Amino acid sequence: MRPSDPELTTRRQIITRLKEVLERALADGTRYADLEVEQLAQDAGISRSSFYVYFEGKVDLIRELADEVIAGVIDIGREWWELPPAATWDDLHAALGHMMRAYRAQAPLVGVLVEAAAYDERVRAEYLSLVRRSRRAIEEHIRDGQTRGFIRAEINPDTTATWLTGMLSRGSHELIRPATPAQFDKRLKALTDIVWRTLYAGVR
Amino acid sequence: MADAVRGRALMAGKRGRPAADRAKVRSDLAEQVLSAASSDILTGRFADLSIEQLTRQAGISRSKFYVYFQDKDDLIRAFFSAVWGETKAAQDAWWRLDGTATQDDLRAALTGIVRTYQPYRALMAAVYDHALHSQAIRVEVDRVISENIAQLAKHIRAGQRAGYVASALLPVETAAWLTWMAERTQHALPPDEDPAPHIGAYTDIVWHTLYAEPR
Numbered sequence: 001m002r003p004s005d006p007e008l009t010t011r012r013q014i015i016t017r018l019k020e021v022l023e024r025a026l027a028d029g030t031r032y033a034d035l036e037v038e039q040l041a042q043d044a045g046i047s048r049s050s051f052y053v054y055f056e057g058k059v060d061l062i063r064e065l066a067d068e069v070i071a072g073v074i075d076i077g078r079e080w081w082e083l084p085p086a087a088t089w090d091d092l093h094a095a096l097g098h099m100m101r102a103y104r105a106q107a108p109l110v111g112v113l114v115e116a117a118a119y120d121e122r123v124r125a126e127y128l129s130l131v132r133r134s135r136r137a138i139e140e141h142i143r144d145g146q147t148r149g150f151i152r153a154e155i156n157p158d159t160t161a162t163w164l165t166g167m168l169s170r171g172s173h174e175l176i177r178p179a180t181p182a183q184f185d186k187r188l189k190a191l192t193d194i195v196w197r198t199l200y201a202g203v204r
Numbered sequence: 205m206a207d208a209v210r211g212r213a214l215m216a217g218k219r220g221r222p223a224a225d226r227a228k229v230r231s232d233l234a235e236q237v238l239s240a241a242s243s244d245i246l247t248g249r250f251a252d253l254s255i256e257q258l259t260r261q262a263g264i265s266r267s268k269f270y271v272y273f274q275d276k277d278d279l280i281r282a283f284f285s286a287v288w289g290e291t292k293a294a295q296d297a298w299w300r301l302d303g304t305a306t307q308d309d310l311r312a313a314l315t316g317i318v319r320t321y322q323p324y325r326a327l328m329a330a331v332y333d334h335a336l337h338s339q340a341i342r343v344e345v346d347r348v349i350s351e352n353i354a355q356l357a358k359h360i361r362a363g364q365r366a367g368y369v370a371s372a373l374l375p376v377e378t379a380a381w382l383t384w385m386a387e388r389t390q391h392a393l394p395p396d397e398d399p400a401p402h403i404g405a406y407t408d409i410v411w412h413t414l415y416a417e418p419r
Contacts, residue, residue, distance in 0.1 A: 152412075190380070
C-alpha cells in the first residue's frame with residue numbers, strides 16, 4: 001500500500017471515483033443489482049476494460065469499498081463511547097443523533113454491503129468484522145464506565161454489548177434508514193432512552 | 205387475532221379435530237421442507253429452487269406438496285404461522301406482567317420466549333436473511349415484526365396508564381428498537397451456546413428500560 005507506487009495510486013483514485021459514482025447512483029434510487037459495469041465505468045471516466053484490469057466484477061468493487069465503509073461507521077460511534085463521565089441524557093442524545101445521521105448518509109452503501117454479504121463470502125466476513133468491532137467498542141465502553149463509576153456495576157459487559165450491537169445494527173437499518181424527519185426524531189429519542197436507562201440512569 | 209385462532213386450532217389438533225390435524229400436518233411439513241432447503245436459503249439460492257427440487261430434497265412427493273401448499277410463498281407463510289403459533293403462548297406470559305412483577309418474573313417470561321424460539325432459530329435466521337432477496341418472505345417478516353411491535357407497544361401503554369412503565373417512553377418507537385434487538389441478537393447466537401447469560405442481558409436491558417424507575 002505504498003502511495004509512491006504509481007499503479008496503486010491509480011487504483012486508489014479509481015476506487016474513490018467509483019465510490020462517488022456509486023453513491024450518486026444509489027442516492028437516485030438505482031439498485032446495485034441493476035447497475036451495469038459499463039455505466040459505472042463510463043460515469044467514473046474510465047473504460048470498461050480498465051475497470052476489469054482492477055476488478056474481477058461488481059462484487060470485487062464492493063469488497064474494496066467494504067473496508068472504507070466499515071472504518072467510517074466505527075468512526076462515527078466514537079463520539080458516544082468517548083463521552084465524559086459527567087455526560088447527561090442530552091449529551092448522549094446529541095452523540096447518538098450524530099451517529100444516526102452519519103449512518104443515514106452512509107446507509108445506501110451499507111445496504112449494498114449487507115445485501116452482498118448474503119451471497120459473497122468475503123463481503124460477509126468484512127461485514128461480520130464490522131459487527132464484531134462495534135460490539136468490542138461497546139463492551140470496552142461498558143467496562144471503562146464501570147471502572148470509572150458512571151455505568152451500573154451489575155451489567156455484564158460482554159453479553160449486554162452483544163444485545164446493544166444487535167439493536168443498533170438491525171435497528172438503524174430498519175428504523176433509521178427509511179425514517180421521515182418526524183419519525184427520525186422520535187426513534188432517536190427512544191434509542192437514547194433505552195441506552196440511557198440501560199447503562200447510565202441512576203449512576204450518572 | 206387470526207393467529208390466536210390458528211394457535212388454538214393447533215392445540216385443538218392434539219384432541220383430534222380434522223381441520224386442526226391438517227393445520228398441524230401443514231406446519232410440520234413446512235418445517236420439514238424448509239429445513240431440507242436450509243443450505244439453499246443460507247446461500248440465497250432459495251428463490252431459484254423449483255418445487256421439484258424442494259420436494260426431492262425433503263423426500264416428499266410433488267403431489268403431497270400441492271395438497272398442503274399453493275406455492276413456495278404459501279410454504280413460507282405456513283412456516284411463519286407455525287412458529288408464531290408456538291411462541292405466542294410464551295409471549296403472552298410477558299404481556300401478563302404487571303406492577304407486581306419482579307425482575308425474576310421478567311427473566312422467567314423472557315426465558316420462556318427465548319427457549320421456545322430456540323429450535324427454530326437457525327432456520328428463521330436464514331429465512332430473515334433471505335428476506336433481502338424475496339418479496340414474499342419480506343412481507344411475512346414485516347407482518348410478524350409489526351405484530352410483535354404492536355403487542356409490546358400495547359403492553360407499554362397499559363403499564364404507563366397503571367404506573368409501572370416509565371411514563372416518558374414513546375411506546376411504539378421503544379417497542380420497535382427492542383423488537384429488532386431481540387430478532388437480530390437471537391438470530392446471531394451460535395446454536396450450541398448456552399442462552400442463559402444472554403437472557404440475563406436481555407432481561408436487564410428490558411427491565412431498566414421499561415420498569416425500573418417508572419417515573
